[in-house]
Each structure stands twice: as C-alpha cells, then as structure tokens.
Amino acid sequence: MKKDSKKPSLKSDFYKKRKIGLYLGKSYVWLILALLYVPILMIVVYSFSDGAGFANFRFSTANFTELFTSDSDSVQRMKTALLNTVVIGLVSSLFATVLGTLGAVGLNGMSKKPRNVLLNLSNVPIFNADIITALALMFFFLFIKVDRSVFTVLIGHIAMTCPYVMLSVLPRLKQMNMSVYEAALDLGATPFSALIKIIVPEVFPGMVSGFALAFTLSIDDFIITQFNRSSTFETLSTYIYSQAAGKAGLSGALKPLSALIFLTVLAGLVIYNIQKNKKAKAAKR
C-alpha cells in the first residue's frame, strides 16, 4: 500500500488496525462464498459417483451415461423440459425486449403526467409476488376458456419480464440526444426507420441487459409456469419440483445435468469477464 509510507508514523497504528480488519473481512467473504458453493460443488463431484448419498463416493460415469444415452421415460422428460425452458426463455425474452423497448421509447416521448402513470404501473408487476401474478393469469385463462399450454406460459413470461426490459432501456434513452431522432424525421425518414437506425443503436446496451435479465427471470421461473401450463408441458423447474418430493435431493441424471448447467454458467461468466476486461483495457489506451 502506497498510502502507508506517505502517512506520518502517528497514524501507523490506525493503518495496521485497518489492515487486520481487511484480512478479517476478506476471510469472512471467502467463508460465506464457500458456504454458498459447497452444495453446488458437492453435486458436481457426486455426479461422478454411483454410491447412494454423499457418504460413499464411488467413482463412476454411470450418471453421465444415463444422461446422454438412456432413453428411459424420465430422462426423456428431463431433456424435453430443458429444451422447453431454453426455448420459452429465448422466445419470451425476445418478445419482452421488443415490447419493453417500444414501451420505453414511447414512454420517453410522453408528457409528464401519462409518463408517470405508465412508469408507476410498470412497477406493479415487478413488485407483485409471482404467485399472485400466476394465480390471476390462471383465473383469466380459465375464464376466457383458453386451454393452458405452452402459449399461456409464454404470455405469462412476457408479461412478467417486459417491465424489467422497459426499466433497463429507459436510462439509456434519457442520456441520448433526441434532436438527432427529430432531425432524421425532418429529413424525411419514416418513424420506423428513424427508430431502427437512430434510437436502437443508441439504446442497444440497455436492450441487451434487459434481454439477459428477462432470460434469467424466465428460466428461473417456477410458479407462473406451474399455474399456467398444461399437465404435459414441463420446464426444468416444474420437472425438478415434480421429482423433489420424498427424495434425498437430486437423483440420477439430474446430478450430471445440474453439474453441466453450473459449468456452463461458470464458463459463460469467465468468458464474459475476460472480454469485458479486454475492452476496458483497449478503451484505456
């Protein structure tokens, strides 16, 4: 620490104490992090074991073989559920990004009063408990006599996530200079092409983070899917929940699948952060 040497010795005791504090703090952070990761890492390790429970580890790749080659009913169901989760996640976040971005652009162009009304209304679905949103939507679909299916799940996910996209695009719009957009219109651009060519490039980072947020919320959702799906349509959440009762946690092929999900997320984050650091370094130069 450079600071230490510059300070008068009178204060050295203060800095010594601060250093000890930092060490204590760091150890605490690592401890909590370890607690957070123990269950997940156990699953990764024990996906390579065919012994029952954590007490008897017996190395085997049987779980992975089951995951990749078994055509048993439950493994097939699991794979379909995984595919459904990803497809629902991508499609709903795409829709939510389009709706949310349009919403933000429109809201940004409103006068103060309607803008505040729409902004406050957008916060309601965010604050509402998922279980109430899910229940309300279920009543609605039952009332208008629409059979619950993949589409009702999609509709629910879009409604749940589009306010988040709207709120992550809005700050970008506030920073941008709208006279460029007005100028484009004056020069004869149609509103649509002005939107695509002027506004979208400007707010794109907000759209990306909104999309990522919507995708995260969608693949993590359990209750909205559970209340609004048909009995044959499953996502990973509802599949795992149906497998959870009465068992000693994750069983069979779910272990290697969870391990693979963890490693994918980890790899994704590492790559993302390396890219970000590269960009930051390039920007510094």
Add this chain to the structure above:
Amino acid sequence: MKKFKMKRSYLALPYAVWLTIFFFVPMLFILFYAFMTKEAPQEFTFKHITAVFSSTYVQGFLRSIFYGFLVTLICLILGYPVAYVLSQKRFKLGGIVVVLFILPMWINFLIRTLALKSLFYSLGIALGKGTAIAGMVYDFLPFMILPIYTTLLKIDKNLIEASEDLGAPPFTVILKTVLPLSVPGIISGCLMVFMPSMSTYAISDTLSGGNFPLIGTLIRLNYNNNWGLSSAIAIIMLIFIFISMLISYKFNDKEELKGGGLW
C-alpha cells in the same frame, strides 16, 4: 397532409396493451373471486375474507411474516459485511468475487434447493423449520448482497475520508457514516428477500418435509378447488406488497427501483 400523425408516445401502445390484458385485467379476477360466491347466482360476499381470518390462515400469515422477517434479518446480518468488504477499493479481487456471488442466481433455484437438500440428507440433518429457513437464506442471500453492494459503491468516498480525518475510529465510521448512507440499498435488499421468502412454497415445502405451510403453500392448497379463498389470501398479501412498494418509493429514486441496477 397526413391524416394520422405518428407520435413517438404511440410506440408504447403494444407494451401498455400487453400489460393491461395479461396483467392488470387478470388481477381484477383476483378481486372478483375474493368477493363473489362461487355458486350460480354470484353475489357479493365477505365470507372468503372472513375465512382468511380463521385460525389456520391467520396462523399461516403470522408464521409467514415472522419467518419472512427472520430470513430477511439473517440475510442482512450475513450479507451486509460481505457487501461492505466487496465494495472496498483495498479488496482488489472485489470486482471478481462479486461475480461469484451473482453466479448462483443463474442456476435454477430448485437445483440449488435440492443440492442443499442432498447435503442435509448426507449430513444426517433431519428436515424441519430450521432447514427450511437455512434454505431460504441460502437461496436469497445474493438478493441482499447485490443492492447493498451497488449502494455502497456509489457512496461519496470523501465523506468517509472526512470522518476518518476528524478522528473517528473505523467502527464509528461504519456505524455513523457508511451505514446511514447505505439505507436505500438495505431497504431494497430487505424487500427483495422478504417478499419471496413470504410467498415461496417450493423452497419451504421441499426443505421442511411439508410441515411448514407459509402463505404460498396456503394459496397452492386452495387454487384448484377454492378460488375464493386463494383470492382472498392473495388480496391480504397485496396489502403487504402495496406497503412495501410505498416504503421502496420513499427510499429510492423512482426509476432505480428493483431489477434495473442489479445486472
């Protein structure tokens, strides 16, 4: 010349319509079923609301509120120091470590819950209240750490230096300068933990062996057969949500509410 002038505000129409049809209109159904009898001549009734005030449901509510507070408090006590250390410039790895705290949020929460269940099982810990609370703390802790962390990062470092220069010992600096300045983060962290821990049933049912009915469980038990009762429970819950929204508005800039700044 054009009859129809396209205004920019019209672009919000699809968004507003979608939210109205698929969120606000459905919410009216909750209101409707909570105050209407199910039988053919549907009439206005308070019987569902009064049913919520029968002992089973009142107990469920009180239990949910109590354990919701408990989970929130544990998360705050465990999470605040983590957020504080992570936000320190002197902790050079802080920026990387915070990503490690976000990572579990990208793994399905039921996978995390069942992983924890496996761990309890192999350690020979019997499922019950304690394990359910531990599970909620485990699942929701990142939601507490992140908002506090972002608020702490934004604190003007000059204020901290000033209180140090004026001779405040480190602990006093934290207590009298850092803590009050981070109240908005604490509030949004607490709301983000309290609301889901009150309304979850997947986590509490899975990790308690089914003996720990919270509000979410009560809604789930009634949503197929007794729409009136589950709607009435939802209405009472909405009152809590409304209060938490007001609290959050008081402490935050309007457009920086939940979500946004997190990812």
